[in-house]
Each structure stands twice: as structure tokens, then as C-alpha cells.
Amino acid sequence: MNYSLKSSALVCMTVLLSSTALSAETFRWASTTDPQTMDPHAVNSAPVLSFMNNIYEGLVRRGKDMSIEPSLATSWEPLEGENGWRFTLREGVTFQDGSAFTSEDVMFSYQRASNEAADVRSWFAPVSDVRVVDDFTIDFVTTAPNPLFPDSIANFMILEKDWAEGNDAALPARDAENFATMNVNGTGPFTLASRDPGVRTVLTPHEGWWGEAEHNVTEAIFTPIGNSATGLAALLSGEIDFIQPIPLQDVAQVEERDGFKVLEGEETRVIMFGFGHEHETLLYSDDVTDSNPFTDPRVRLAAAHALDIDSINRVLFRGKIQPASQLVPAGISGYSEANSDRPEYNPDRARELLAEAGYPDGFSFGLKCTNDRYINDEALCRAAASMFAAVGLNAELSTGPVRDYWPQLREDDFDMYLLGWSPGTFDMEHPIRFLMHSQNDEKKLGSWNFGNYSNARVDELLPMIQQEIDPAARQALIDEVVAITQEEVAYIPLYTQPLIWAAKDNVELTQRADNFFLLRWVTVN
Amino acid sequence: MAYFILKRLIQSVFVMLAVAFLAFSLFRFVGDPITQMTGVETSVADQERLREELGLNDPFVTQFVRFTGDMLQGDFGFSYRTRQPVAEMIADRIPATLELGIVALLISLIVGIPAGVYTALRPRGVVSQTILMTTLIGVSVPTFVIGIMLIFLFGVQLGWLPTFGRGGTVQIGGWESSFFTVDGWRALILPAITLGVYQLTLTMRLVRAEMMEVMRSDYIRFATARGVPMRRLYFKHALANTMVPVITIIGLQFGGVIAFSIVTESVFQWPGMGLLFLESIRFVDIPVMGVYLVVIAFFFVLVNLIVDMLYVAIDPRLRVKDAA
Numbered sequence: 060m061n062y063s064l065k066s067s068a069l070v071c072m073t074v075l076l077s078s079t080a081l082s083a084e085t086f087r088w089a090s091t092t093d094p095q096t097m098d099p100h101a102v103n104s105a106p107v108l109s110f111m112n113n114i115y116e117g118l119v120r121r122g123k124d125m126s127i128e129p130s131l132a133t134s135w136e137p138l139e140g141e142n143g144w145r146f147t148l149r150e151g152v153t154f155q156d157g158s159a160f161t162s163e164d165v166m167f168s169y170q171r172a173s174n175e176a177a178d179v180r181s182w183f184a185p186v187s188d189v190r191v192v193d194d195f196t197i198d199f200v201t202t203a204p205n206p207l208f209p210d211s212i213a214n215f216m217i218l219e220k221d222w223a224e225g226n227d228a229a230l231p232a233r234d235a236e237n238f239a240t241m242n243v244n245g246t247g248p249f250t251l252a253s254r255d256p257g258v259r260t261v262l263t264p265h266e267g268w269w270g271e272a273e274h275n276v277t278e279a280i281f282t283p284i285g286n287s288a289t290g291l292a293a294l295l296s297g298e299i300d301f302i303q304p305i306p307l308q309d310v311a312q313v314e315e316r317d318g319f320k321v322l323e324g325e326e327t328r329v330i331m332f333g334f335g336h337e338h339e340t341l342l343y344s345d346d347v348t349d350s351n352p353f354t355d356p357r358v359r360l361a362a363a364h365a366l367d368i369d370s371i372n373r374v375l376f377r378g379k380i381q382p383a384s385q386l387v388p389a390g391i392s393g394y395s396e397a398n399s400d401r402p403e404y405n406p407d408r409a410r411e412l413l414a415e416a417g418y419p420d421g422f423s424f425g426l427k428c429t430n431d432r433y434i435n436d437e438a439l440c441r442a443a444a445s446m447f448a449a450v451g452l453n454a455e456l457s458t459g460p461v462r463d464y465w466p467q468l469r470e471d472d473f474d475m476y477l478l479g480w481s482p483g484t485f486d487m488e489h490p491i492r493f494l495m496h497s498q499n500d501e502k503k504l505g506s507w508n509f510g511n512y513s514n515a516r517v518d519e520l521l522p523m524i525q526q527e528i529d530p531a532a533r534q535a536l537i538d539e540v541v542a543i544t545q546e547e548v549a550y551i552p553l554y555t556q557p558l559i560w561a562a563k564d565n566v567e568l569t570q571r572a573d574n575f576f577l578l579r580w581v582t583v584n
Numbered sequence: 585m586a587y588f589i590l591k592r593l594i595q596s597v598f599v600m601l602a603v604a605f606l607a608f609s610l611f612r613f614v615g616d617p618i619t620q621m622t623g624v625e626t627s628v629a630d631q632e633r634l635r636e637e638l639g640l641n642d643p644f645v646t647q648f649v650r651f652t653g654d655m656l657q658g659d660f661g662f663s664y665r666t667r668q669p670v671a672e673m674i675a676d677r678i679p680a681t682l683e684l685g686i687v688a689l690l691i692s693l694i695v696g697i698p699a700g701v702y703t704a705l706r707p708r709g710v711v712s713q714t715i716l717m718t719t720l721i722g723v724s725v726p727t728f729v730i731g732i733m734l735i736f737l738f739g740v741q742l743g744w745l746p747t748f749g750r751g752g753t754v755q756i757g758g759w760e761s762s763f764f765t766v767d768g769w770r771a772l773i774l775p776a777i778t779l780g781v782y783q784l785t786l787t788m789r790l791v792r793a794e795m796m797e798v799m800r801s802d803y804i805r806f807a808t809a810r811g812v813p814m815r816r817l818y819f820k821h822a823l824a825n826t827m828v829p830v831i832t833i834i835g836l837q838f839g840g841v842i843a844f845s846i847v848t849e850s851v852f853q854w855p856g857m858g859l860l861f862l863e864s865i866r867f868v869d870i871p872v873m874g875v876y877l878v879v880i881a882f883f884f885v886l887v888n889l890i891v892d893m894l895y896v897a898i899d900p901r902l903r904v905k906d907a908a
Contacts, residue, residue: 093863095665095666095667095867096666096667101667102621102622102623103622103623103624103625103626104623175630175633178621178622178623178626178630179623179625180630181625181626181627181630182625232667233634233637233667234637234638234662234667235662235667235669236662236666236667236668236669237667240666240667240668241668255676255855256666256668256673257666257855257859257860257863258749258855259749282748282749282853283853284748284853285850285853285859285862285863285866286850286851286853288732288735288851289732289735289747289748289850289851289852289853292732292735292736292739292740292747292748293747293748293853295740296739296740296743296746296747297743298746298747298748460615462614462615462616462619462620462865462866462867462868463613463614463615463616465616465619466615466616466619469628483624483625493624493625500627500628500629503627503628503629506627506628507624
């Protein structure tokens, strides 16, 4: 499929800015989760990073279509004679307190964000040194060639050095709050007018912002609304202008009312099933207790052939999901066009494969799923369990809230499990690093590869992918990884999740594929 | 009397300790706070370091002793989720919950007592039967359904009242009150009704039953025979005698209203303690959950104490006994 066509359709749903004169407006919006903190380095979670992108800025940023564009850096190029990148900074930028932005602030923010107290420090794992060249030039030296480094720091936000140090916020708050938990001083288009955590957060435009304002918001009021029915009622009663996300089943409710619209896009999150590759026996089986059939790739392939994604899509998702062949959706950099086929629904083939593997009558096993993490996750697992059962794979389903799900997976308490993965860097390297490389705590690799899928060639290819500058050669390496992991059915990629937001008709905004909502693209007509 | 109050307050400390102990022993099954505090990219080693720093690797007893020890010294700790001081977070949310609970209680009393008296005096009337039927529906339907129905009727369809939040509030010496603005009152109506429906029905049925009982008693018959005016008879002689059990039940229920306003607060996004508790469960915010449960236990103890004191005020016989 045509890349640009597909990506523009998939990655972004931009509604054209209307040409009417921009007038002053208060904009009210809601989301399910309150950002835990106003400190952009303290928590590496989507609610925080998405929110803080309105207030703080990075050296680079992502545009409406997720592409990397200049922000506080106007340009960047590889260092000569060593590995790393030189960033040329924007001049004339001021922080919200009026002080000027220089490379010292970048240096300070780097030290702050890479400190042990910061949750975002993993972004700087490849960095060996940072050097201030002059007021508007800074070098990031990396241990190896790192073509994707600029992309990987799009959410690395810059704080003002004197402000942070002067207010005892030189480090992110780990245990107790500090000044930066509730106060801000960024260079971004909006600043914090008031904050009542969990209740109401008000943003107002930063008058001295360097950029050209595309929005017409004079005041933006955010309210977290955890209960989806309440959120919907708040929208339909007109008390809020926009809500993200709404449940699939409420789409019709919104669409049939005048004055409201549903914004649908596709998130980059791929939902998949994973296996206990390393487990010697099944934990939850009634019939196979002395071995783990899932170590046989034929059994894993059989499981993949048993799943009818089209039916799942039709029945559970109202046709809003995209079947996935690999761990990133099409349109994301590194997506392997050469391996875009997924195992088709073929229960007969599944039974044959099971028979070949020595399980003609199938076997029972445990399937672990979340029930509050992904859209319709529990329903999906029920459907999958019945599809598995049709070929003889009797899944004993257990579902639970995500808050105790990860610890169970970390303790290897599963035979098969559900996982959703959104590539933080918007590149295929990300899932390879976290999900496909074998577990290696020391190198911090494979940290979400719960079943410890391990293939020496994949482990070998990862650093090569990370360091390859030539796009074609890099893609060839990625294609090889995808081919291997498909061949061995390391995971069963299922589909990419839809993004469903709802707004009043008079609100124009941009739905970005990373589920970030940015005020600078909002117009209220 | 002072001795009585003091004794009860000392007892309350033990109640709270017991609650804290129970709560703490359950927290281990709530989930892992660390995975909720960190992003997906955070390395396992960093997660472990944080776990160690927060003392989550310590044995259960050590953690419990530290928690209660800090609390006895007035240190309520910091939230894992927001890093704010827990005492401040909870204190900020108490006004919302208390005001909601009080208004819900008032609604239930102001409507429930007269309705109970009326239905007792005219048990077979059409109005009585209608009241009894409708309130029965009120208790049978779960709170969140009532809440959502009210929201969609009055908030969305008619657009008369706000669907969420507290509306306009006024700060009075650190107490954020809804009572002083029209917006605040408008926002209070639906959640207070939702929270109060169950109480209302209970109050009404209790008053009705007690009233019918009392009306059959000898002293009422004698009073009727003596020609005591009906109005005086019903409200002075009969109603006053129904009040002891009514106050007991309502008092005890009020603790429950405060504690279990969680559902109502969630449906109306009412920024009270219950909503805070729900968010804390989602994030496995152990310090907030622990303090919340202890505070709620304290409320229960306090309400019980007040109920006991009200008995004495209402029932002269208890006063005599106390004096003796």
C-alpha cells in the first residue's frame, strides 16, 4: 500500500482549520486520567507526557503526522569524528517566567532527566557525554552510531535551570513533592494558571511563545473524568467541549446527536498474545503437565491459525481495528513491507499442526489477560479462548486489573498472555528492543519480553539496527528480524487498537496516533 | 460525661489501629505500586531500586510499624501517585464528601420523617401506597444507575443541572464550600439525591413502623381519650418516642454514607475522598489508601459517639440512669 496515503489516513486525523477569524475562546476538555505530576521528567507515562507537551518543549517535536520537526533546536546533524548529534538551538526563545533559553538549560535538563530520580532516564542510555559548545549549540555524544537518537528524545522536555535550581527542584520528585510537581516554567505554547490535582487544571497561552499560534484558545480547563458514562454525559450536556477517549459502545450515542462528532483514528498500539517460551511445563494445564507444548513453533502457529481476526473485528470492535502482521502497524518507520502477511484463519491447518506436534487432541493451558488496560480486552480474550477451543486448545482464561497483571507476568505466572505495545520511539527498533531481544537486565534489553523469546540472530541484529545509518540497509536488517520472529511465531500480533475521541462540532483538533492531545492545534469556532 | 467521651476516643485509637492492620495486610494483594509509578521503558533495575527506596521489600510487619509509627507522629507520608503529602490531599477532599453527605442526610430527614409519619397515619391511602412503591424502587435500583439516570434526565435531556463536579465553590479558612454559591448548590442537588435515596427510604420506613407501633400503645390511646389535639399528639407524644431507634439507625448509616459515597462520587466526578480513594486503588497508591481507611474508621467511631450522646439528649430515662 502507498506509504504516504496509508500513513496520512492512519497516523493522523487532521480536520482542516476553518478560515474564519480566530476569536477568543475557553476550551474545556476531559480525559480519564489526571497527569500525576507537572514534572516532565518524573513519570514516563502517556497522560503526563501528553499533557506536559502543552507546557514544555523538547529539542525536537512530533508534528500532526508524527514526523519529527524542529522545536527548540532548529537543526541537528551527526557529529564529525565521533558518534552522536550536534543540535543547533533556536535563538530568542523565552521561558514562561521571561528568562532566555540557552544551551545551559538543555544541559541542565539532560542532567536532571538522566538522573536516577528521573523516570525518563532510559532515553539517555545511549548517551555517553553531553557538551555545551556555545550558547546555542550542544553536542550529545553516544556510545555507538545512533541514527534515531533525535527521534527518541521528542518528549525530552527542557526546564529552566535557574528556576529549577532556585526552587529546590533540581531533581525530579521521587518520594515527596517538590516545586516542579505543582509549578511549571517551560517554553511551550501554554502555561499553568491553576492546578487542583484530580479536579481541575487550567492552562492559559504563553504570550511570549516563539511559535505562531494556530489555536484560538484563551483558557483551557482540564478535568479528569474517570467514569466513562459521566464523561459522555458531560460532553452531551455541553459542559465540556472534548473528551478522550470514549468507549466503542458510546460511538453511536454521540454520532446520532446534532452538534457532536466522533474522531476516529488508529493508535500505534499493537495487541498480541505472547508465550512462555522458556517455561519447561505448562502451569495451568489439566492434561499436559510434563512439558510445554508452546516451545514447539508448530503449536504457536496453530494458535495463530485458530484466531479469526475478521470476526473479532466485526463483532467486538464494530470494524474499527486493523489486523496486524508484526509488532508495529503499517506506516511506522521500520515496518516490514516484506512481511505484511499474517497467519490466516484456518482451523483445519491449526488442527493439522497440532497433530504434527504430537497433540492431535489438543491440550489445556492458562491464558492471562487484563480487563481494564486495552479496549475490550476481556471480551477479546473470551472470544480468543473459544476460537482456540475450536481447534483443541482449551484456554483456561483468567483476567484481572492491570495493577497486578505485570507483576504476575514478571513472575512467569502464565502459559499464554495478552500484551499491547505502543512503540515509544515510533520505530520498529523499539519493540525489538523490549519484546524480542532476549531478557538482559544488565544491558536493559528485553525487559517486557516476559516469556523470554530468545533467538541469537535477533540479539545480534538489534545493535546493528540501532547503529545502521543507511535506511535501506537498516530496513533489510529489520526485515530479517521480522521474518525470523514470524517464522518462529514469537508472538501472535492481532491488531492495532482504534483511537476514539468525541468533541462538539464547533471544535477543530488533531488526533495524533500516539494518543497525545495538543492544545496548540485546537480551534473553537 | 467527659470520662465517657475520653473512653470512647481512646477506644477509637484501637479501632483505627485494627483497621490499619487489616488494610495493610490486604494491600499486598491490590497490585504492584512500582509498575504503576514508572513508565514502560523504565528498566527492571531502576524499578527494583525504587522498590527498595520506598521500603516495599521490607517485611509486612516492618512496613506496618513504620506506617502507624509515622502516623502517630502526625506524618501521613506522601502519595505514590502524585507525590503530594497525603494529609493535605485527604484534608482537601474532606469538605466535598462531608457537604455531600450532610445534604444527603438532610434530604433524607426532611423528606423521610414527614413521609414516614404520613404513611403511618394513613397506611391505606393512595398517596401513602404511591410513596411506598416509589421509594421501594429507589432502594432496589443500584446507586450508580440512579445517578446515571438523573444525570441523563436533568443534565443531558433537560439541561437544568450540571452533570459533574462541584460547580462554584468558596474558600472559607481552608474549607472549600459549595454552600455559598448558586452554582455550588445546583451541582449538589443530583449527587445528594443519589446518595440520599437509600437513607430516605430507610428513614421513612423506620419512622412509619415505629409510628404505627407507638400509635397502638396505651398512652396514645389515653391521650386521645383525654382530647389532646391530634397535631400535638402526633408530633409531640408519638414522634418523639419513635426517635431513639431512628436516630440510632440514621446515625450509624451516616458513617456509611460518608464511607460509601465512593459510588456517587465516581458517577458525578465529585472531588471527595471517595473519588480520591478510587483513583488511589487504580494506581496502587498505598499511603493514600491506608490513611483514607483510617480516617473513615475514625468517622465511624465519631458518628457512633455522637449518636450515643444524642440518645441521652432525647431519652430522659438515660439521663436519670447516668445521674444515678
